Amino acid sequence: MKPLKLPKEQREALIREIQDYFEKERGEEIGHLAADGMLDFFMKTASPYIYNQALEDCRGLAVRHMVSLEEDIYALEQKSSSR
DSSP states (O other): OOOOOOOHHHHHHHHHHHHHHIIIIISOOOOHHHHHHHHHHHHHHHHHHHHHHHHHHHHHHHHHHHHHHHHHHHHHOOOOOOO
């Protein structure tokens, strides 16, 4: 899996979120560079798990839709008439 690349606006917003988190939850101020490094670390370590979970969710959704589609197709079958 290639590394996730965020648009600049999204990346900057996440960096601000990290800085806000540290300020509110830990009472610490961290700079832009430190928050950027944390974002890189979490994106590299967490994104494969998040990506795989998204694929699993997608797979489950596809299976449910296929079952529903199969039921709809069976409902369209015509009953054979016996003479």
